[in-house]
Amino acid sequence: MKDLDDMDNLKRCVRETLRLYPGVPLLIPQVAARDLRVGSWDVNRGAIIFTSPFLSHRDRNVHPDPDMYDSSRSLETGAPLPDGTSTFFPFSVGPRSCAGQFYSELFVQGAVAIALQDHEFEAKGPVPPPAMVAFCQPMAPAYARIRAAPSVGKKQQPQVSTPTVSSNSPVADLECKVEAPHLENVDVITILFASTHGTSRAFADRLARSLQESDVAALEPAPFIRVCDAARYQPPELARESLVIFLVSTFGHNQPPYSGAALKAFVNDPGTKLPGLTYTVFALGNSVYPSFCSFGKLFDKRLAEVGARRLMPITLCDEIEDQEGAFVAFLDRVTEVLYSSLEGIPSSPASVLPSSSGAPRTARPSGKTSVNKHKSDVTRTVKSEQPLGPRFRLVELGRGRVGRQRGDSDVSEGSPKGTRDNPLEFQVLSNKCLRPDTTLGQVRNVALRMPSDGSISYQPGDIFVVYPVNRLDLVVSLATRLGIQDLDLEFELRPLAPEKVQLQSPFPERMTYWLALTSYLAIQRVPQPHLLQILRQYTDDSEEAARLAMLAKGGPKYTEWALGSHSLLETLYQVPSCKPSVGHLFECLPHLQPRMYSLSSSPLYLPGEAHLTVAEVIYQSHEHAWRRGVCSTFLGTERMIPSSAADDRQKLLGFVMPNPGFLLPEDVRTPIIMIGMGSGIAPFRAFWQERLVRAEESKSGGQLGDALMYVGFQSSVNSCYLDELQDAKAGGALSKLRVVLSREGERKYVTHALAEDQWSLWHNHLSKGAVVYICGTIDAANDVRSTMLDVLKEAGGMAEDEAAAWLESARDSGRYKEEVFGESTQSYSKTRMEARLRKARAKLRTAFALLGAKGIQRILETAPPDL
Ligand SMILES: Cc1cc2nc3c(=O)[nH]c(=O)nc-3n(C[C@H](O)[C@H](O)[C@H](O)COP(=O)(O)OP(=O)(O)OC[C@H]3O[C@@H](n4cnc5c(N)ncnc54)[C@H](O)[C@@H]3O)c2cc1C
Ligand SMILES: Cc1cc2nc3c(=O)[nH]c(=O)nc-3n(C[C@H](O)[C@H](O)[C@H](O)COP(=O)(O)O)c2cc1C
Incomplete structure (x- = not known):
């Protein structure tokens, strides 16, 4: 820093650059408060006057040979001439000039000084002419081609870099040193x-x-x-x-x-x-x-x-x-x-x-x-990133042996049965509606038959993973829109050219259109920007293509559009001239992902069965269209509901996924606290069923630790398993049960119940090593976490940071377990709105900083009334 003071030549170079390329070429408008004369111009009161460093800096009366870069000029930033005018003002002048001007100059000087220390630069082409844009906007960048090479004989310093992050990301905990390596022998x-x-x-x-x-x-x-x-x-x-x-x-x-x-x-x-x-x-x-x-x-x-x-x-x-x-x-x-x-x-x-x-x-x-x-x-x-061309060619093979169900075609050889690569068909034993179809969607109990050979087992806390099937009406409409005549035709995607890149083949070897559209492709998901870019390639109408191109850039316009939750089909309806190649589309569409459901039964209590508790996802998009979740809706469709106990035609493809992070304590004497919100009750049903068996066993001498259950629903109509909960309490599986109904009587949530019980929670349970289980959406889990911090502070007498550290260590040691289902439909919109507001606020802050409150007020005062 000290050395910079002595670098007079460098300072002159930076200022001369600022003269020719001021960061903001057209400054804030001013309103003439009275009639006045500026040079040879009469200016009436109320007229708007812009000052332009860009033009003033090229005034040949003041700066001889103005288009020449000449670092020998003596330029003083913001120094007014004796008559009160100023001819060099890249940061404006006067009391409201840029507060960061000294820092900016110093920063640029420092950066250039460091770069010059060990690099040599050479211009590789002409400097493009600068482009001026609207007032208060930074100058449009003009890119000059420059060759930079390490100075001969100078040793390179290791390059230390900071992580690349989004603006709101917590990065304080990231330590990272990067010594940009030289890589050899990378095949x-x-x-x-x-x-x-x-x-x-x-x-x-x-x-x-x-x-x-x-x-x-x-x-x-x-x-x-x-x-x-x-x-x-x-x-x-x-x-x-x-x-x-x-x-x-x-x-x-x-x-x-x-x-x-x-x-x-x-x-x-x-x-x-x-x-x-x-x-x-x-x-x-x-x-x-x-x-x-x-x-x-x-x-x-x-x-x-x-x-x-x-x-x-x-x-x-x-x-x-x-x-x-x-x-x-x-x-x-x-x-x-x-x-x-x-x-x-x-x-x-x-x-x-x-x-x-x-x-x-x-x-x-x-x-x-x-x-x-x-x-x-x-x-x-x-x-710009080039639109991605097709890598595969779709070859139709005629009708063949591939069936209409997923399952047979993608078995990876050698994979054990009942795993992700080799899912199994589970027979649906029963599929009961626990909550009627309100605007909140149904909640269902889906009971599956476990294989009788005992090859698959599970424990309470484990997860069942379901392979969903897309809505059939949507599949047929999409096929029609894409011009697919026969859904049962088999096809293959063959690589167009031998590649130096080994891509995952989008599908198992042979596929039918039907299978691809029903079971493999995420056709209900909002198309991602790069998919829109691909659609654009197949769009004839210039307006439609421009709209797709604009959305494909991502950013706020895309985010806004995506909040409408348009499926692929709806997107195609918006661009009627788009005739995409089916093969290219199939290659680029995201794959339909299996969905997880907490197992909602205990194999000790219900041998041979595995139950799921499924809450249907239903929400209104920002354009007020009703949308339903793929898998939760599929699980409530007719073809998943057996008509009688003897009906064994309903089959669900899936597998059991161990979930070691959410199992019951090995020692049944360890106290537990269960907190479930809405469908977050699902895994706890398995817990209380298991404990009903253990409670029965404990009658003959064993000991069972305390189990507290806090559960929250909107109302009794929208609740589930209330009777079973009472039975569990009566059967000794639960030592305490608190059901909170937020829309009945006093408006209260589970967190209120926890706060009310804080003293006993801390002294009788948490301080004695109880394991806490929380299950529900992310906002529910966040709310519970902040209430828990209050409990630790108020009942446990901890300071803020002690409480946070306690919770963190409980989480790391497995005494505070969260099973988060994702965002709730409410939080989904809320958080996205908040993200947009955050960005809008940041932009406003910048604008305010540039203009100052008075500047904005003046613009508003002088603006036409309809603005
Ligand atoms: C470990 C784990 C266990 C789970 N256990 C259970 C369980 O026991 N029971 C249960 O019911 N669920 C459970 N889930 C959730 C379940 O896996 C599915 O996510 C859920 O059923 C929704 O899947 P879907 O296919 O029906 O919805 P999707 O088709 O995946 O739709 C959900 C998507 O819709 C969009 N969306 C939702 N709301 C809005 C909105 N307001 N505005 C715009 N877009 C919106 C979002 O993109 C969201 O991701 C669990 C999840 C996990 C991770
Ligand atoms: C159930 C669930 C839990 C999640 N937990 C976290 C989390 O703890 N931290 C986080 O940063 N993102 C979390 N996410 C967000 C995902 O990481 C994010 O959606 C990501 O884009 C998914 O990428 P993928 O589709 O490649 O898996 C979670 C998402 C879901 C649905």
Whole structure:
């Protein structure tokens, strides 16, 4: 800093640049308070006057040869001339000039000084003319091509970079040092994703394709790019990998998607060492959850601990903050860093900036990076990500042997029965409506028959995973819209050309249109931006194409549109001229993901059966259309309801997923506190059934710890299992039962009941090692957590930070367990609205900072009345 004072020449260069390219070329308008004369102009009272640094700085009467860059000029920022005028004012002048001007100048000087220390720069083309835009807008960027090369004989400093994050992401806990590595002998780049809903999967595919189209794939020798699903990846293979890009989402505190469980276990194993691995993590999450991207962060940290090197810092991507923008920026950045590292060119992680929109971005326009292929040359040009062309050709094979049900066609050889790769058909024994069909949707108890050979077992707390089927009327309408004549025709997707990239084949080998549309493709999901970009390629009408292109950019316009929850079919109705290629569409549509349901029965209490409690998801979109969830609706359709006890035609495809994080304590004497909201009661039914059996056993000498049950519903009509709860209490399975009905009588929630019981909760249970189980939507879990903090503070006498630390440690040691079903339909809209408001507020703040309150007031005063 001190040295900067002595760098007079540098200061002059920066100021001369600001003269030619002032950041804001047209400053805030002023209203003439009286009639006046400016130079040779008469200005009437009330007229609006703009001052333009851009034009003033090129006034040849003041700045001789104004278009010449001449750093010998003596320019004083904001210094008025003796007559009160000023001719150099990149930051405006007077008492309301930019408060950050000194800092900005110093910052630029510092950055240039550092860059000049160990790099040499060379212009690679003319400097484009500057483009001026509207008042108070920053000058439109003009990109000059510059070659930067490390100065000969100067040693490179290790480059330290900060994580790339969305603006609202908690990153204080992230420590990360990146020494942009030089990679040698990289034959394979593995893109490994762990995904539950398919977002990471889609991003992984796009990343692979984009890398293949970038100059990374043109390197000599070109690395082979492959995409792997963590569900099918053997983690010990990591020891043989040299470069892996991980895309992982978070499902619960520090938890990966279920497909990532083995990865997590492997890196946590004390014996794991990965000194040969270079990696980066793209972490997906949702900042509505308190532990935002916690698995991604943990995974990234752990990989570093076991000796792997970061290629670049972790990128956090928030589902409710321009997920698409964050991904595109990551795609850009990783391409650039990969190329640099593989070619041995030092890259500059410091150029990663958090964008105002929240999405991380690079210090240049987003888009696909095309990297110059000359060694030691980091010149880059940028073009937008190219629309993705088809990779496969759809070949129709005629009607054949593939059936109409999912299940037979995608069995992975060797996979054990009843797993994700090899799901089983479970017979539906009964399917009862527990809550009638109100605007809240039905709640059903679905009873399944467990295989009689005992090959599949479960415990209370485990999860049942269901493969849903899309609405059949929607399938038929979509097929018609796509021009598919015969839904039973078999087809194959054959690669168009041999690739240097190994993509996941979208389907098992043979497929019919029917099977693809009913059971494999997420046709009800709102199309993601890149899918809209693909649809645009098939749209003739220019207005429709422009609209698709605008939405495909992601950002606020897309978010707004997506709140309408349009399915693919509805989207296609909005663009009638769009005639997409079926093969291309099938290749790019996200896959229908299986859904999880907490097992709602105890095999000790109901041998041979597995029960689910399913609450139908039903909500109104922002455009007031009613929408229903895919799987919860499917489970309530006629074909899932047996007409009699003898009816054995209803079959459900699924598997049991162990859920070690939510099991009952091994020692039945350990006290437990169960807190369930709405359908969050589901796993607790299994708990109380199990305890009814244990209570019976304890009559002959055993001991059963206390079990407190707090359960909340809107009203008795909208509740379920109330009788069973009373029976459980009477049978000794529950020592305390509190049912809170929020819309009956006094408006009260479960959290009120917890607050009322705080003294006994702390002194009789929590302080004595009780295990707390919470189940419901994310907002319910968040509310309970903040009430628990109050209980710890008020009844446990803890300070704020002590209470937080207590809860954190209880969570880590498995004494505070949350089973979160996702967002509630209410919170879904609320959080997205909040995200939009947050952004709007940030923009307003910037505008206010630029204009000042008086400036805005003046504009409003002088604006036409209809503005
Ligand atoms: C571990 C675990 C256990 C679970 N256990 C149970 C259980 O026991 N019982 C149970 O009923 N559920 C349970 N769930 C939830 C269940 O897995 C499904 O998520 C749920 O049934 C909805 O699936 P769906 O296919 O019907 O809805 P989807 O078709 O997946 O629709 C839900 C989607 O609709 C959209 N959406 C919802 N509301 C709005 C809105 N207001 N505005 C815009 N879009 C909106 C969102 O994109 C949301 O993701 C559990 C989830 C997990 C993770
Ligand atoms: C049941 C559930 C639990 C979740 N838990 C978290 C969480 O604890 N932290 C977080 O950041 N995101 C959480 N999320 C959000 C997901 O990580 C996010 O939706 C992500 O985009 C999913 O990516 P995927 O489709 O690749 O799995 C959760 C989502 C669901 C449905």
